[in-house]
């Protein structure tokens with residue numbers, strides 16, 4: 001896909017690998033809808049893109065630790081744009097962001113599940129009419145190799161909480177959603193894939209986890225760009241990639257009954273089932 005002139009939303013593009021991806025897409029001539037909470041970092045990126053003089057950057061501020069924030073972002077994108085060619089759901093928090101204690105979102109959901117998974121689920125559904133109208137279009141869910149099965153009796157991890165379990169559960173939920181949504185979107189011209197971009201890139205999330213980085217944002221960023229624009233993945237959907245290669249996710253991702261439970265729960269928690 002030639003991204004020149006295309007409209008691409010990259011959540012979590014004020015920092016880390018999302019910032020790299022947004023800058024590269026703008027260099028290729030895309031209109032990039034950049035997103036995050038930090039206005040100063042967003043401005044620095046938007047100024048950089050403006051100076052380069054190729055693509056365009058428009059900043060959307062929204063806090064994805066509340067479902068209202070996700071809705072507000074979707075509404076602003078729908079109101080401001082007549083097309084959306086690619087939606088890269090990348091915003092996320094690590095296993096130790098805001099400390100090692102269990103935390104909850106504005107809606108009372110376990111925080112990593114809320115920010116890393118539920119807000120992306122809601123955004124994808126709210127943006128689907130525009131993505132369908134812009135087909136062929138793509139959704140890229142930035143997940144991870146860190147995956148932990150969901151315990152449907154305690155999805156909010158009220159017992160036995162650890163940040164790494166919460167993070168890995170949210171990342172597997174993204175992959176389960178990817179497979180499920182791909183089935184739903186068959187024949188629509190909208191594809192959806194998930195990936196592990198790279199292991200321990202040098203980003204804020206990794207550094208604040210006290211981990212020594214072992215990959216660069218360029219490595220992970222190129223893997224995300226591959227799914228967003230690569231010709232070899234055109235028409236492919238419902239896949240999980242480790243970097244550039246198709247890979248197997250945790251077995252729970254291939255359990256249709258588990259995916260059905262997650263979908264029902266997510267529709268209920270986001271209020272979409274009532275719509």
Ligand SMILES: NC(=O)c1ccc[n+]([C@@H]2O[C@H](COP(=O)([O-])OP(=O)(O)OC[C@H]3O[C@@H](n4cnc5c(N)ncnc54)[C@H](OP(=O)(O)O)[C@@H]3O)[C@@H](O)[C@H]2O)c1
Pocket residue numbers: 011012013014015016017018035036037038039041062063064065089090091092093115116142143144145196197198199200201202203204205206
């Ligand atoms: N780093 C790795 O090695 C690695 C490995 C596998 C997967 N991943 C995945 O890659 C994605 C990006 O990670 P990264 O390492 O680039 O992280 P990062 O440098 O910490 O950047 C995270 C981005 O998400 C945004 N964000 C965080 N919380 C938010 C919230 N509540 N509302 C709105 N935006 C929020 C941040 O924006 P503001 O600060 O402006 O809000 C920032 O732009 C994540 O989904 C992560 O799970 C990373």
